[in-house]
Amino acid sequence: MSKKLLSIRNLKVNIEDKEILKGLDLNIGHGEIHIIMGPNGGGKSTLAYTLMGHPRYEITDGEIKFEDQLINDLSADKKAKKGIFLSFQYPEEIPGVTVEEFLRTAKSSITGEQQRIIPFRKLLKEKMELLEMKEEYANRYLNLGFSGGEKKKNEILQMSILEPKLAILDETDSGLDVDAIRIVAEGVKRLHNENNSVLVITHYHKLLDYLEPDFVHILLDGKIVKTGGIELAKEIDKKGYENIRQEFANK
Amino acid sequence: MVKWKRIGMDLTFPNVPKYTKDFINDMGQPLNIKIYEPSDDISPQGFLGLGNEFLEHIDNNYNSGFTLHVRRRDKIREPIRVEYIMNDENPTVVDKNIIKVDEDSEVTVIIDYKTISDTKAFHNGITKVYAKENSIVNIIKIQRMNESSFNFDSNVAIVEGRGKVNWISVELGSSISGANYTTFLDGEASEGYLSSIYFGDGNRKMDISYSMIHRGPRSISNIDTKGVLMNEARKVFRGNLDFKKGARRAKGNEEEYVILLDPKVKSDSIPGLFCEEDDVEGNHAASAGQLDKNKLFYLMSRGLSERDAKKLIVEASFRPIIDSIPSDELREEINLEVERRFANV
Ligand SMILES: Nc1ncnc2c1ncn2[C@@H]1O[C@H](COP(=O)(O)OP(=O)(O)OP(=O)(O)O)[C@@H](O)[C@H]1O
Ligand SMILES: [Mg+2]
Numbered sequence: 001m002s003k004k005l006l007s008i009r010n011l012k013v014n015i016e017d018k019e020i021l022k023g024l025d026l027n028i029g030h031g032e033i034h035i036i037m038g039p040n041g042g043g044k045s046t047l048a049y050t051l052m053g054h055p056r057y058e059i060t061d062g063e064i065k066f067e068d069q070l071i072n073d074l075s076a077d078k079k080a081k082k083g084i085f086l087s088f089q090y091p092e093e094i095p096g097v098t099v100e101e102f103l104r105t106a107k108s109s110i111t112g113e114q115q116r117i118i119p120f121r122k123l124l125k126e127k128m129e130l131l132e133m134k135e136e137y138a139n140r141y142l143n144l145g146f147s148g149g150e151k152k153k154n155e156i157l158q159m160s161i162l163e164p165k166l167a168i169l170d171e172t173d174s175g176l177d178v179d180a181i182r183i184v185a186e187g188v189k190r191l192h193n194e195n196n197s198v199l200v201i202t203h204y205h206k207l208l209d210y211l212e213p214d215f216v217h218i219l220l221d222g223k224i225v226k227t228g229g230i231e232l233a234k235e236i237d238k239k240g241y242e243n244i245r246q247e248f249a250n251k
Numbered sequence: 252m253v254k255w256k257r258i259g260m261d262l263t264f265p266n267v268p269k270y271t272k273d274f275i276n277d278m279g280q281p282l283n284i285k286i287y288e289p290s291d292d293i294s295p296q297g298f299l300g301l302g303n304e305f306l307e308h309i310d311n312n313y314n315s316g317f318t319l320h321v322r323r324r325d326k327i328r329e330p331i332r333v334e335y336i337m338n339d340e341n342p343t344v345v346d347k348n349i350i351k352v353d354e355d356s357e358v359t360v361i362i363d364y365k366t367i368s369d370t371k372a373f374h375n376g377i378t379k380v381y382a383k384e385n386s387i388v389n390i391i392k393i394q395r396m397n398e399s400s401f402n403f404d405s406n407v408a409i410v411e412g413r414g415k416v417n418w419i420s421v422e423l424g425s426s427i428s429g430a431n432y433t434t435f436l437d438g439e440a441s442e443g444y445l446s447s448i449y450f451g452d453g454n455r456k457m458d459i460s461y462s463m464i465h466r467g468p469r470s471i472s473n474i475d476t477k478g479v480l481m482n483e484a485r486k487v488f489r490g491n492l493d494f495k496k497g498a499r500r501a502k503g504n505e506e507e508y509v510i511l512l513d514p515k516v517k518s519d520s521i522p523g524l525f526c527e528e529d530d531v532e533g534n535h536a537a538s539a540g541q542l543d544k545n546k547l548f549y550l551m552s553r554g555l556s557e558r559d560a561k562k563l564i565v566e567a568s569f570r571p572i573i574d575s576i577p578s579d580e581l582r583e584e585i586n587l588e589v590e591r592r593f594a595n596v
Contacts, residue, residue, distance in 0.1 A: 052548075053551075054548050055544070075551065076551035076552045077552075077554055077555055077556050077557070077560075079552075080553060080554040085552075086552055088552075091549065092545055092546045094546060094549070094550070094564070095567060096564075096566070096571070097563055097567045102550075102563075103553075105555060107554075109555050109556070110553075110554035162554070
């Protein structure tokens, strides 16, 4: 068995016939934390959606392997069952379905075991306390009327209930106040262990200070153009993407 | 044989045999319920129901029905349940129900039409409500006949000053189903509300028409409809807000939201707004569409299959109306029925 949890080779993805990812390579091992940074419109969310299996994103070339299995064509629910989770940049609102009901249904689907109401409620309560979320959110409709920050916290709540092997966080830190960033980072660290890996898409390095990533990648114009350690993130923070853009253009 | 224009089909009314099943379920207390007698009848002016042929057929052939008279200041807490059950021995229900509610009183009646065998059943009926001053009348109608049955149901209410009629309609069954609800808001500050859900699957054809006819000043109406169509179901929805002379400062509102789960369904919505007075307010909103792809993806990314994700969204849109039905047992049965219809998505 290979040590890789996720391996992406030469991935090309179209949205409505426009190529967005243009031959992207990325490997994530068990228990690693990876960061992807990159300018707006570079294709970060496209990568996240494609990994999760959004039907609008068409893979035209390359392969995505998860635990050595090709998962290019799997639907989102099958990918979720394999242990992939996406914290959405813009979580959807679902009126009429409460957070608790939804998560109990989701947990039942993913584990294949019907979650009983009382033990599940206890689990949910525990996880919510850890994320400093008020109990009453369990009975609110999923994301309906939640503030931007509350939606992001709710994504992390879902992650900690579903316990994925690979959690992809698409700008989960955007719009969070400093305390919320710390709480989210702690949530991510609790999930992270020698088996579970995390892929964080972010523009800021605040979250990185907590997370101690193994790798930082720069995604530019549909490709990973540079990989390094935390120092790369610091450099971007200071100098922006212009240097890298030029370096890459000269190649 | 009559040509039923709305759906574009020919219809032959069957012979109407006796109906022998008991249809009043809950007569624990000495209510003034008796089996319908012609002398109890009320005939609202200008009421057409599903059409004259249907009304005449009922008048000439009714085989069941009841009259309920609630006296002044009587507030009946427990809902009265009426079940018209159809099976091989009793395949035909032609019912005439009359509910008279006097001043300052209150009552809830649940009328349920269902088949318990796969016999081709036929229902053509009318329910007439007369709500006097300051009364509250809640009528819950559930139609869950099997896929080969015909259902035709006309409903009318006359509401006097400060009276309030709340209709809840749940339409889940039949191969052909016509439902008309007409509410005459005659009195000053009278109120008429209609909340409904409908589920069209298989080859069902549905004709749904609701009218709120405002005659009283400051009368208020609201129509709130949630529908789902799948497979090759077809539906025509007409929602009319009709402000007659004298309905000064009346307000009416209607909304219909329908989710289309398959490309072969057909959904027509025809809202109508008629005003003989200037000083009125009428609003309507309608939307028909596929499930939002991004919402579906969001739910599926949490492990729900496409079917379960769709089911969750549909159930969520039905929930407020189902939850307002005052019977745990019926709510449960309706939820199961909706679930069952998702089995072959
Ligand atoms: N549904 C869509 N239809 C058309 N173009 C799209 C669609 N979604 C994304 N794009 C385009 O694809 C490109 C990449 O978008 P993507 O959302 O992946 O960028 P991003 O790196 O996540 O940016 P940001 O940092 O702003 O979140 C953009 O040019 C965007 O306009
Ligand atoms: Mg993005």
